[in-house]
Amino acid sequence: CMSPPCQPACGGASAACDPRNTNCSRCEPITLELCMNLPYNLTSFPNYLGHLSQRESSVSWESSLFPALVQTGCYQYLMFYACTLLVPKCDPVSLQKVPPCRSLCRSAKEKCESVLGIVGLQWPEDSDCGQFPEDRGNATCLLPEDGVDECSPSHFKCRSGRCVLGSKRCDGHLDCDDHSDEDNCGCSERALWECPGSKVCIKPTMICDGFPDCPLQVDEANCSVCRDNELACNNHQCVHRTLWCDGKKHCSDSSDEWDCVSLSDQSGSVLTVFKTAAEYQVCADEWNPDLSRLTCNQLGLGVPSSVSMVPDQPGVPGRRRWLHVHPEWSLRNGSALQARLEKRSHACHSRRRVSVLCAREECGLRPALGLHPHRTKR
Amino acid sequence: ILGGRVSRRGAWPWQCSLQSGQSGHVCGCVLISRQWALTVAHCFEGRENAELWKVVLGLTNLDHPGPHSQTRSVRAIIVHPRYNRAVVDYDISVVQLDSEVEETAHVRPVCLPQPGQLPSPDSYCYITGWGHMGNRMPFKLQEGEVRIISMSQCQSYFDMKTITPRMLCAGYEAGTVDSCMGDSGGPLVCEEEDGLHWRLFGLTSWGSVCFSKVLGPGVYSNVTHFTPWIQQQIYIHTYLTD
Numbered sequence: 191c192m193s194p195p196c197q198p199a200c201g202g203a204s205a206a207c208d209p210r211n212t213n214c215s216r217c218e219p220i221t222l223e224l225c226m227n228l229p230y231n232l233t234s235f236p237n238y239l240g241h242l243s244q245r246e247s248s249v250s251w252e253s254s255l256f257p258a259l260v261q262t263g264c265y266q267y268l269m270f271y272a273c274t275l276l277v278p279k280c281d282p283v284s285l286q287k288v289p290p291c292r293s294l295c296r297s298a299k300e301k302c303e304s305v306l307g308i309v310g311l312q313w314p315e316d317s318d319c320g321q322f323p324e325d326r327g328n329a330t331c332l333l334p335e336d337g338v339d340e341c342s343p344s345h346f347k348c349r350s351g352r353c354v355l356g357s358k359r360c361d362g363h364l365d366c367d368d369h370s371d372e373d374n375c376g377c378s379e380r381a382l383w384e385c386p387g388s389k390v391c392i393k394p395t396m397i398c399d400g401f402p403d404c405p406l407q408v409d410e411a412n413c414s415v416c417r418d419n420e421l422a423c424n425n426h427q428c429v430h431r432t433l434w435c436d437g438k439k440h441c442s443d444s445s446d447e448w449d450c451v452s453l454s455d456q457s458g459s460v461l462t463v464f465k466t467a468a469e470y471q472v473c474a475d476e477w478n479p480d481l482s483r484l485t486c487n488q489l490g491l492g493v494p495s496s497v498s499m500v501p502d503q504p505g506v507p508g509r510r511r512w513l514h515v516h517p518e519w520s521l522r523n524g525s526a527l528q529a530r531l532e533k534r535s536h537a538c539h540s541r542r543r544v545s546v547l548c549a550r551e552e553c554g555l556r557p558a559l560g561l562h563p564h565r566t567k568r
Numbered sequence: 569i570l571g572g573r574v575s576r577r578g579a580w581p582w583q584c585s586l587q588s589g590q591s592g593h594v595c596g597c598v599l600i601s602r603q604w605a606l607t608v609a610h611c612f613e614g615r616e617n618a619e620l621w622k623v624v625l626g627l628t629n630l631d632h633p634g635p636h637s638q639t640r641s642v643r644a645i646i647v648h649p650r651y652n653r654a655v656v657d658y659d660i661s662v663v664q665l666d667s668e669v670e671e672t673a674h675v676r677p678v679c680l681p682q683p684g685q686l687p688s689p690d691s692y693c694y695i696t697g698w699g700h701m702g703n704r705m706p707f708k709l710q711e712g713e714v715r716i717i718s719m720s721q722c723q724s725y726f727d728m729k730t731i732t733p734r735m736l737c738a739g740y741e742a743g744t745v746d747s748c749m750g751d752s753g754g755p756l757v758c759e760e761e762d763g764l765h766w767r768l769f770g771l772t773s774w775g776s777v778c779f780s781k782v783l784g785p786g787v788y789s790n791v792t793h794f795t796p797w798i799q800q801q802i803y804i805h806t807y808l809t810d
Contacts, residue, residue, distance in 0.1 A: 223654075245614075248654075251777045357730050401650060439808050447808050448800060488807060490799040526807035551601075554679035554757075554765035558578020 217280035222248055224257060224342045225273035229335055234280035234287055239316045247276045252314055255306075257344055260353050261365075264302040267334040269342050269353070271298040274332050275317055291331035295319035346371055360391075385409060400425040400443065421467055424448070431467040437522070437529020450528040451488055453546060460500060461485060461544040463513055463528055472531060473538035474499035476515035482546050484527050491548035499542040512538040569695060570702045570778055571745035572712030577628045578636070580696045581676035582768070583709060585624045586611060586663075586753060593630055596697045596754025597623060598768055599677045602668040604802055607753030608659045608771050608789055609651035618642040623665060626674040630698055631707045636674035640665040646801045648794070657732050659773045660789045662801045678757060679767045681792040686736075687769050689718040693738060693758035695786070697772060699750030712745040714738040714756070717785050725776070725784040734793050736770045739785030747786045748778035756788045 217232040222244050233244070241247040256272035265271075274290040281288055296319050303313045323329035341353035348354060348366030358365040360375035377384035377391035384391055385404030392403045398413035416428035423429055423441030433440045435450035454462045461472045482494040512535070516522070519530035586595040586607055595611035605623055615621075619642075626636040633639075644664040651658045669675050687693055696711045715738060722737030723730070731737065738756055739746045747754070756770030770788025778786075791798075 437807075444804050444808050447804075488803060490802060524807065524809065526803075550679075551677075553600075553677045554582075554760070554767055555676060556579060556581060556766070557676070558581065558673040559576065 216285055217282055218244075220244070220277045222253070222273075222277050224248075224253055224269075224344050225277045226343050227339050228270070228273050228277075228279075229338060230279040230288075232280040232282055233277040234285070237278050238275040238287075238289070238321075239314060241276070244277065250276075252276065255311070255314075257342060257355060259302055259305060260341070260345065261355065262302070262305050263352055264305050265298050266340050267294065267338065268298050268302055269340055269345075270334045270338050271295065273342075275314075279332060289322045289329075289331050291325035291333050292319050292322040293325050294331075294333055295322050383409075398426055421446070434467050435463070435465045435528045437525045447526065447528070450526065451485060453485075453489070453491075453548070459498075459545045459547045461546055463531060465513060465528055465531070465533070468511060470511045470513040470531075470533070471502075472544040473512045473514050473540070474542040474544050475539050477544050478515070481515065481519065481527065481530065484530075485546050486548035488527055489548065492550040493548065494546055495549035496547045498545045499540065500545045502538070502541045502543055512536060514538075569697055569699060569710035569712045569745070569751060570748055572695075572701070572710040574706075574708045575628070575696060575711040578674045579711065580694075580709065580755070580757075581626070581672075581674050582678035582757075582766075583625075583627075583696050583755060585627055585630065585698060587622050587624055588615060588620050593698050593750065595750070595752045596699070596772060597663060598753075598755040598771065599625060599669065599675070600680055600768070600798070601677050601802070602671065603665050605663045605665065606768070606771060606791070606798065607661050607663055608773050609647045609661045610653065610656065610659055610773070611753050612645055612647055612661060613653065616645055616647065618645050621645070621663075623663065625669055626672065628709050629707050636672065638669050638672075638675055640667060640669060642666065644805055646805065648797070655729060655732075656774045656787075658734055658789075660771060660791075660794050660798075662798055662805075664805055678755065679760075679765055680795050680798065681767055681769055683795060684792065685767075686790075686792055687716045687758045689716050689721075691716050691758060693756055693769065695738070695745075695747050695751065695754065695756050695770075695772060697747060697751030697754035699752070699754070699772075700748040700778065702748070702778070705750060712747075714745050714786065715740060716758075722785060722787070726787075729774075729787075731787065734790050735773070736788045736790040737785045738770065738788060739775070746775065746778050747772040747788075748775075 217234050220231050220233050236242050239252055241250055260269045271290055271294050279288040299313055323331045325331055341347045344356050345353035346356050346359040348368055349370040350368040352367055354365040354371055359371050365371045382391035383394050386408050388405045390404055396403045397409050402410045414422040414426035416422050419431050420428040421431055421434055424445035425443045427441050429440045429446050434446045440446045450464050452462050453459050463470050482497045486492055486494050513531040514534045516530050516532045522530050582599045584597040584599055584605055585593045586597045588594050595607055597605045597607035599605050621642040623640050625638045642663055643666040646662040648658040648660050692713050692715055694711055695714055698706055717737040719731055751772045754772045755768050757766045757768050759766055768791050773787050773789045775786040776784030
């Protein structure tokens with residue numbers, strides 16, 4: 191069908207279009223934010239710019255072009271006209287599109303086409319005014335009624351009545367002719383949340399969503415109240431300490447298994463494992479090359495370049511905690527390193543810690559071009 | 569790629585073609601290790617099912633894959649949870665191949681940036697892809713040299729959109745060298761001082777209407793911003809499978 195797939199006759203799977211039944215038009219609610227303040231709220235596709243859906247309209251370049259053009263104030267009803275093209279009115283009874291009147295199209299084109307020429311753009315060719323009915327003819331067509339808003343919901347309306355893009359509101363630049371876009375820029379005036387200790391405004395939905403947005407990540411602080419024997423996940427769930435870094439996900443965002451392994455201390459190579467919410471070093475007694483490879487791969491650091499067993503530092507304050515290689519370490523295929531180590535005792539027979547240096551694997555080379563493509567002798 | 573040229577065979581061994589069913593090439597992608605690639609989130613809009621996709625590497629001519637090409641199915645597609653379609657922010661995805669590729673002279677991973685490492689404004693880097701050339705879609709992989717543009721200068725080109733820290737800008741005044749539809753997800757790479765290694769700083773994401781005379785550079789997902797997230801996704805999907 192020229193128009194969208196036919197509606198299922200009896201609510202089953204969408205029936206294949208019956209060639210005889212070419213009238214598959216139907217109305218759908220307007221969802222394009224740009225045109226949510228029209229005097230009508232049903233539309234149908236394809237529209238007058240050849241778009242087959244509102245999704246296609248929303249990412250079309252006309253949906254960028256018209257709002258920018260509205261800022262020039264070239265024509266009071268330009269946004270209304272643009273929406274009659276992007277999301278044409280659908281008559282709920284006849285299920286037919288209601289076009290803009292030819293006079294509306296002509297007014298918009300005559301007043302705004304020259305502005306586009308300045309930036310080397312043409313007026314959208316699909317919107318030839320001849321295709322639209324005369325307003326005095328018997329065909330119904332759309333003209334702006336009183337009270338039609340010349341700004342779209344994506345705009346900010348200056349006190350003077352001009353429209354500027356929403357992204358210009360409180361952006362620090364004076365865009366409205368009366369500078370009203372930079373008035374009342376406090377967060378609360380814009381229904382936003384002000385980051386404590388800074389002027390940054392964020393949407394309330396961004397608070398405690400696991401993504402830091404404020405300086406010092408204050409929007410992600412105090413987001414969960416966990417019991418003493420629990421730790422907070424990145425998404426602020428609470429998980430028992432003993433389940434942290436056991437190699438299995440307990441937080442729904444798996445953050446109880448993040449950052450369990452690190453190569454720390456000055457040389458940046460002594461292996462440290464964070465397990466059941468405490469930091470451990472790894473006893474070298476049963477260490478092997480496979481575990482060295484696993485360590486570097488898990489850290490995204492490539493492959494081991496050197497492995498050594500470092501004597502424990504005597505007299506270090508507090509008792510060192512040791513992890514040992516699990517007897518069944520090789521049976522835990524695909525598991526992370528922390529799942530292949532176990533707490534056995536506070537002793538380590540050799541009193542030596544594992545130290546691994548990793549080297550990134552070769553990357554970013556172009557062997558097909560030879561070593562020095564730019565420097566071939568002549 | 570607008571204003572570019574045909575690339576030499578094997579010149580960009582990390583470039584891959586993300587292909588779906590009968591549509592063939594849909595987007596570009598970039599190999600970052602033997603089993604992982606990067607592309608942009610908007611390529612998967614409405615088509616997040618991994619079974620719909622395959623990745624082809626070692627390609628120069630889309631129409632004649634040739635002996636160097638390798639094809640892999642996709643095991644997992646991980647779209648950034650904060651991908652925002654309206655403002656095209658957090659436009660990045662990690663793609664897990666169903667098996668490792670064989671590293672050859674024509675199939676090689678690119679280097680990821682170090683934490684905080686960014687290309688300096690006005691430095692020259694390369695973009696590649698099989699996207700629109702302004703007058704036609706190419707069969708052969710195109711390459712173009714672009715200049716990195718500072719965030720503030722870039723914002724001045726774009727009324728409609730906000731250039732966020734997750735974005736990187738590169739290009740020239742419109743009509744010269746730029747990426748275009750079909751290049752999305754492909755690499756913006758810069759050569760290291762050693763003249764040997766190349767590092768990935770951007771993924772082709774969006775821009776002005778690339779075949780009009782409207783001013784404006786191309787906008788790329790800023791890979792440096794996402795490197796920790798990328799490493800974390802690889803770790804989770806390698807070691808924490810259910």
